[in-house]
Amino acid sequence: MAADTAKVDPMYQFTIEPLFGSANWELAGYNIAFTNSALWMVITTVLLWLFVLGGMKRELVPGRWQMAVESFTGFIDDMLAANVGPAGRKYVPYIFSLFMFILFANLLGLLPLGLVGVHPFTFTSHFTVTGVLAIMSFSIVLIVGFARHGLHFFSLFVPHGTPWPMIPIIAPIELISFMVRPFSLALRLFVAMMAGHVLLKVLSSFVISGGNAGIGYGILIGLPSLALMIGISALEILVAGIQAYVFALLTSLYINDAENLH
Amino acid sequence: MPQIEQLAATYSSQIFWLLITFGLVFFIVGRGMVPRVMNTVALRDDQIAGDLAAAQAARDEADAREADWRQRENENRAAAQALVGEAKLASGAETEAKLAVAQQRVDARLVEAEQRISGARDAAMQEIEAVASSAAQDITQRLAGIAVPPESAQAAVRRALADG
Numbered sequence: 001m002a003a004d005t006a007k008v009d010p011m012y013q014f015t016i017e018p019l020f021g022s023a024n025w026e027l028a029g030y031n032i033a034f035t036n037s038a039l040w041m042v043i044t045t046v047l048l049w050l051f052v053l054g055g056m057k058r059e060l061v062p063g064r065w066q067m068a069v070e071s072f073t074g075f076i077d078d079m080l081a082a083n084v085g086p087a088g089r090k091y092v093p094y095i096f097s098l099f100m101f102i103l104f105a106n107l108l109g110l111l112p113l114g115l116v117g118v119h120p121f122t123f124t125s126h127f128t129v130t131g132v133l134a135i136m137s138f139s140i141v142l143i144v145g146f147a148r149h150g151l152h153f154f155s156l157f158v159p160h161g162t163p164w165p166m167i168p169i170i171a172p173i174e175l176i177s178f179m180v181r182p183f184s185l186a187l188r189l190f191v192a193m194m195a196g197h198v199l200l201k202v203l204s205s206f207v208i209s210g211g212n213a214g215i216g217y218g219i220l221i222g223l224p225s226l227a228l229m230i231g232i233s234a235l236e237i238l239v240a241g242i243q244a245y246v247f248a249l250l251t252s253l254y255i256n257d258a259e260n261l262h
Numbered sequence: 263m264p265q266i267e268q269l270a271a272t273y274s275s276q277i278f279w280l281l282i283t284f285g286l287v288f289f290i291v292g293r294g295m296v297p298r299v300m301n302t303v304a305l306r307d308d309q310i311a312g313d314l315a316a317a318q319a320a321r322d323e324a325d326a327r328e329a330d331w332r333q334r335e336n337e338n339r340a341a342a343q344a345l346v347g348e349a350k351l352a353s354g355a356e357t358e359a360k361l362a363v364a365q366q367r368v369d370a371r372l373v374e375a376e377q378r379i380s381g382a383r384d385a386a387m388q389e390i391e392a393v394a395s396s397a398a399q400d401i402t403q404r405l406a407g408i409a410v411p412p413e414s415a416q417a418a419v420r421r422a423l424a425d426g
Contacts, residue, residue, distance in 0.1 A: 014264040016272045030274035037272075038279035045283040052295045058302045060309065066302075073299050092300065093292030101287050126265050128276040133284070194265070 010201035014125055014194065037123045044104045044123075051100075072100065079249065084256045091255055094140065098133065099248035106193060106240030110233070124243075125193040127186055134186035137251040141181075145258035156261055185250055192243045196236040203229045394419040 018033035025032050055062075055069020062070060076096045080088030102124055109122025123129045145153040157174040158167055203225045210222035395415040402410050 011263055016264060016268050016276070018275075025275075027278065030278070031271065032278040033272075033275045034279070035272065035275055037276060038283075041279050041283040045287050048287055049291055049295075052291050052299065055299055056295060058298070060306060062306075069299055070303050073296055074303065077300060093296050094288060096296050097284065097288040097292035100291070101284055123276075123280075126276060128265070128269065128273050129280050132277055132280050136284075190265075 010198050010205065013119075013121075013197060013201060016126075036119065036121045037126065037129070040105070040108060040121045040123050044101060044108055047108070048100050048104050051104075072096070076248070080252050080255075083249070083252045084259055087259045088252065088255070091140075091252065095248050095252055098137070098251060099244050102133070102189065102247055103241060103244035106244060107237070109193070109197070110236055110240060122193050122197060124189055125197060127190040130186040130190040131182075133189075133247070134182040137185060137247075137254065138182040140251075141254045141258045144255065148259065149261060153258070153261070156257055181250075181254060185247060189243050189247055192239055196232070196239055199232055200229060200236065203232065391416065391419055391423065394423070 016035045016037050018035050019039060020034060022034040023031075025034065052069055054065040057063065057066050059066060073092070073096060076099060077089070077092055080091055080095060084091065105122065105124045109120050109124070111120050113120045145156070149155075157171045157178065159170065159174065162170050206225040207222045207229065209217075210220070210225065211218040213221075395412060395418075398415045398419055399410050399412065402408050402415075
């Protein structure tokens with residue numbers, strides 16, 4: 001990517017640009033331009049499909065690839081079994097899709113493809129995307145909750161064993177904490193991904209500016225920044241996995257509320 | 263911050279493409295492929311459990327057969343031992359009977375032999391008496407000139423022999 005732009009604005013990497021002259025595509029009056037963000041969503045989808053396809057050999061003694069895919073499905077299955085119980089099994093497809101989609105998106109956004117002139121785009125650093133994912137999870141919680149428990153679902157806002165004089169105070173607090181869930185889900189992922197990428201970009205601009213300012217600055221500023229960048233890149237890979245895990249874990253916890261109340 | 267500046271212009275395209283791609287992931291990967299992967303795992307677990315159960319069953323059967331065989335073996339051994347004891351007893355009785363017969367034969371021959379010996383000795387004794395009495399008659403005839411009747415000579419020899 002253009003170094004001069006990056007030096008000026010570490011937020012430039014989050015800019016959405018329509019590709020292939022699709023800026024004016026419309027559907028029912030809404031713009032549906034095929035942007036760089038959409039491109040990376042498609043790449044994520046295809047790679048995820050290929051990854052799972054490699055684990056579909058259905059061999060009795062699994063190879064490495066099949067083992068990897070099976071360990072991911074087993075991981076999600078175990079997580080739902082632990083958090084929701086036997087009723088959690090039917091959510092495995094959704095939680096698996098959510099976890100793997102976010103994980104692949106986060107990791108793909110971290111790939112150093114700038115070296116070969118491709119600009120990776122982390123669409124999970126946009127709250128329109130994380131917001132939609134969070135609303136989807138929240139909707140599932142609401143639909144399952146009301147479908148399974150009807151109006152009794154509102155007892156979620158009165159924790160078991162609350163003395164009745166406390167109910168008028170506790171219930172609004174619980175309601176607010178419940179309604180905040182989609183926002184916390186969406187913001188956590190968006191902020192974590194954006195902060196990491198901004199930090200990396202700022203440090204890389206230090207490296208470039210320091211190097212351009214002369215050998216002394218390069219050694220004094222550029223090298224420590226580079227070392228820090230390497231460390232933070234490793235940290236970001238960890239964050240990519242953790243944020244995908246947290247999103248999936250919180251969604252399964254919320255589904256547990258809907259399935260089993262308290 | 264492009265996320266906010268471009269919000270109005272791009273939210274519809276972001277949401278649209280996210281729904282398309284995540285929908286594909288959910289329906290093709292999540293609903294289509296993941297259950298089959300999990301099914302494979304479940305099948306494998308079942309097979310392993312089944313194999314283990316079969317191995318355990320085979321082992322139990324082998325144990326049962328061995329116990330069975332051992333019991334039969336013990337019975338056979340006891341039967342053989344009984345047979346041997348019986349044969350020993352029978353042959354012992356037979357030997358004893360045979361020995362008794364042989365003993366009787368030996369005893370009979372001993373008695374016969376003794377009779378023969380005592381007969382021979384009596385005969386010899388009479389002969390010695392006869393010879394001695396005739397010798398005594400002769401001696402008294404020659405020395406004393408007395409003719410001793412054979413009866414008194416015989417009685418004197420018998421007395422002398424008995425004092426012997």
